[in-house]
Structures are given as structure tokens and as C-alpha cells.
Amino acid sequence: MNSIELKSRAKINLSIDVLGKRKDGYHLVEMIMQTIDLYDIIKIKELGTEDIVIKSDSSDIPLDKENIVYKAINLLKNKFKINKGVEVFIQKNIPIAAGMAGGSSNAAAVLVGLNKLWKLNLSEIELQKIGFKLGADVPFCICGGAVLASGVGEELTYIKGLHKDISILVCKPDLFVSTRDVYGGLDLESIQNRPNNKLLIDCLNREDINIVASNMVNVLETVTSKYHKEINEIEKIMIENKALGSMMSGSGPTVFGLFENKEQALRGKEKLLEKYSQVYVVNSNEKGVEIDGEFK
Template sequence: MKEITVKCPAKINLFFNIIGLDERNYHLVHGLNQSISIYDILTIKINNTNSINIKCNDSSIPTDEKNSIYKAAKLFLDYTKITTGLDIYLEKNIPTEAGLGGESTDAAGTISALNIIFNTNLSKDELNKISYQTSCDVPFCIEGGSKEVKGCGQIVIPWQNPYSYYLVITPNIGHSTKEMFNLYDNKITKYKKLKPTIGHNDFHLILNNDIKELITKIKKETKAKTAMLTGSGSSIIAIFNNKDELDNAYNIIKNELNNTYKIAKTQNVSGIEEIKK
């Protein structure tokens, strides 16, 4: 096999609690994560050079060593001691700086795809070891589906999610994850370990009024079980019991919000998936 294409799903947080810092000053978190049906598409081809070349349909995405795809590919090749070059094309559909895990799922897709294309048959532990060096969210994205996440993101445990349908509302202004964590750290006096509750996100403490008002509006005008920020944002998710409630909410919110927001109907998916040709 010399070419592979994979679908890399976005992720949402249905619960997000920052419980402290580890010895490296990395944030310790507790989350309930879910892969959803918004995808980046990644195509990887083996080339005859020793270089990793990345192209993307979105000119705002870096295509050099700063890209999570490049980092993941380099880590994989170094770990497996494979000497080759790669041509990688990213079709970017997941909004950036939105709390939807776009960079992490792209890195996970890269590692998963290379494990298939080179028939290396790496174990789950080996994949997690490589993925965690890329970013804290990548181990979850490698596994996908419904998972409870602990530690700095490297502890991933199966979780039974009672919900399947979500409205994802993304403003045209993103949130830097680093800046959101800094704002949160400056705001609080003590970290608190909470019982997992769907709809809770510690970052709500530092939200601006516009986002707070939108969350309140969604809860009031639709049949959402709840609405919340996902991750560090800027996307808001609304959770529904069934597809009819989701469809009705989509029509209500789309009619009321202007074109500075992207609105998507999504549902649960199991994780990264190879596209057979």
C-alpha cells in the first residue's frame, strides 16, 4: 500500500474539569469526550525522498514543522525507524481554535494511517506513547468514540454516553487554548475536583457575556438537554435526546444567528476511519 485516506473526526467535551497541575506544571483534567461527525480528511502518499510535504485547502493552516501532522509523522517514523518521505494532503473542515480537537485528530489520523500503510501493527500502548508526545488530546483521538479522560489526557477509559445528537455553533473568533488556561489560572484561587456532570465546563467561569447569553438562549428556545462550551472553545454545543429535537433546534438557531456563526448538526461516531477506494 502506497496511499491511504482517513476521516479524522472532531471531538467534543460533555464535561470538563481542571483539577490541578502535575510536576511539570501541565494541567491535570477530568473529561467526558465524544467523537462527532465533523471530519478533516487526510490523504498520505509515500514518496521517494526523505522529506515530509504537507498541503492544505486552508491557507491559514501552517504546513511546516509547526503542524501537528508533521510532528506526528516525524515521531512515528523515528519510533519505527522507517526511512521514507511522505506527501500529505489535509482537507480542513473542522474549525480551528474552537475546542473541537482539530489539530489533535489530524495528528491521531496521521499516526493511525501510517500504522496501516506501513503494516507496523503497533500496539495500543505504542500508539499512545507516540501520540502523547504530540499533544495531550491525541491519545483520546487515537481511540475515539465515547471516553472518559484523565491525567493530562493520556488516561483514556471507555464511557457509556447516553446522548447521540449535538448542535455545534462556532463563532468566527477563536479561543487560544493556552490563553484560556492562563485566564483560568489567574481567575481561580483553588482547583476543585468535581463529580462528572454533563454540561459542566470549568472554562464557563471566564466566558464573556456574549457567549454566556448565547448558551442561555439555546437552553431557553430549544429542547436541548443542556448547552455548553466544548473544551476551551470557542464552539458551543447543545445536546439533544433525538434527531427531531436536533433538527428543530437547528432551524430555530440558524434563523436567529447571523453569518458570523457556523452551525452544524452532528452525532456520535466511533473514531478515525479509513476511506476505501
């Protein structure tokens, strides 16, 4: 019986701008996304039946057809008329509902894994087109690295990302934030401070981390931080502990800080652990999904 194990990586945003809204309700964005080396483990094994079975070490995610992983498997089974069943075990390390694309990353890993397991021979671009039907972040999670994403998040331009020596301190407060509510609370006409993505990309190319860190802007943060004071509190602790810059990722509530020095990041982590339990020091990574210890 065939089986496969994958790493499914989280992302942070170095910028988010919201440019408008389509008639179908989707928002038009322009944002920089970066994969980080914080990952879930996805174990897939074929079953002797046609069932889809989802298991996890986390009690905070659905294990039925509501799970995006279930939807990803179902999508491939229906599209390619596959009558095999699979069991997927999700070992969660990425904080849940955190603005870090954890669910999208899991779906991406399952698409990549089943492409290999079922010998579908789909290209990365073909997988991304399928992934987009599951969510706007899934195509990026398939490839990983660093991108400028536009459209509703599916138009990806690959760019140079954060240098691997940069330490990234990540803190997810114990809050639930609704992405739909955050976008719904954004007044597009009153956005004062927007990111300069051209400047950020130029500075990433030059490895000028100081200018990158001091020019990160997430327009969604104005909405989330209005209701959750923890966002600004975490940023303040990171800056006090020598972060070059700190910002909320996605629609929140996760906050990250960029550090030139790992020791300073670890000191910041120690300080944050006095109040928050989900705190990590990680680095950037060039890939979203890794199969059995090797990149696809």
C-alpha cells in the same frame, strides 16, 4: 505508490474539571470526552523522495514543520528509522482552534494511517504512547468513543457514550481563544461549580439524557465566557430552541447543545446561522479514526 484515506473525527467535552497544576505547568484534569461525527478527510500518499509535504484546502493552518501532522510524521520516521517521504492532504471540516481537538485528531489519523502504510504493526496502546508526545488529546483521538480522561488528559477510562439518536448542535463563533490563556486565567481556589463525573457516567449508562444534559459542567467556561459574551448568547439560543442542555467544549469557543429531537436541532441551527457561519448538526460516534471506509 501506496496511498490511504482516513476520517479524522472531532470531540466535544461533556464535562471538564481542573484539579490542580503540576510543577511542569501541565494542569491535572478530569473530564468526559465524546467523539462526534464531524470529521476532516486525511489523504496520505508515499513519495519517491524522503520529503514531508503537507497540503490543505484551508489557508488557516500551517503547512510546515509547525503543523502537528508534520510533527507526527517526523516522530515516526525518526523513531523507526524510516527513509520514505509522504504527502498529506488535509481536507478541513472541523472548525480550527475550536476546542474540538481538530489538530490532535489529524495527528491521530496520520499515526494510524502510517502504521498501516508502513506496516509498523503497532498496537493501539503503542500508538497512543507515541501520540501523547504530540499532545494530551492525541491518545483519545486515536481510539475515539467516550472516555473519562484524567491525569493531564492521557489516562483514559472507556465509558458508554451518548446514544446515536441524540442530535448534537455545534456552533463555533468567529473568535480565537488561547487555551494557554484560558488555563492561565483559571483560579483553582475559586471554582464554585464542578462536574459530578460519577453521576454523568451513571446517567450515560442508563441513557438518561435529561440528567446528563442538565449536569454538564466545564470549569473553563467561567474564564472564556467572561471575555466572550458570544458563548452565553449561543447557549441561550440553543436552550430557547429546546436544547436539553448546552455548554462550551474544551477551552472554547465552540458551544454545543444536546437535543432529543433532530427537527428541533435543525431549527436551532437555522436560528444560529442568522449570526454564525460554522454551525453543524451531528451525532456521536464510537471511533476516532476510520481508514478507507473501515475502522482500524
